[in-house]
Amino acid sequence: MLTLDTQEQFESLWFDNKGEPFFVWFSAKWCGPCQKMDKALLQKAADTAGAKLYYCDHTVNDYTPGWCNVRAFPTFMYVTPPRKIASQLTNSDTQTVCNWMLAVSR
Numbered sequence: 001m002l003t004l005d006t007q008e009q010f011e012s013l014w015f016d017n018k019g020e021p022f023f024v025w026f027s028a029k030w031c032g033p034c035q036k037m038d039k040a041l042l043q044k045a046a047d048t049a050g051a052k053l054y055y056c057d058h059t060v061n062d063y064t065p066g067w068c069n070v071r072a073f074p075t076f077m078y079v080t081p082p083r084k085i086a087s088q089l090t091n092s093d094t095q096t097v098c099n100w101m102l103a104v105s106r
Helices: 007-016 039-049 063-067 094-104
Strands: 022-027 052-057 075-080 084-090
Touching: 007 063, 022 039, 039 052, 039 094, 075 094, 084 094
Parallel strands: 022 052
Antiparallel strands: 022 075, 075 084
16 A cells, blocks of 8 residues: 655646556544554455555645545545546445445446
């Protein structure tokens, strides 16, 4: 899982993407439901979906969640080229999120 520690990293990914879809997991260290998510299963679902998974922690990078209009944690976003948020999900159940990742990537 790759981290998005700055808005600049996100914008580089957003604007310079070479046509590959990707997921972003918006989270926060203080968020209890976020801490219960199974990172290994989320990564496996992203790999199966054929998309990279990026992690944006609000306590490290508080600008990007606002830029993406994230209102709650954990929120997952699926981005397809060119710069389109194809789907977004706010949910703290790992299996539900994994199922969503596989469904939206088809």
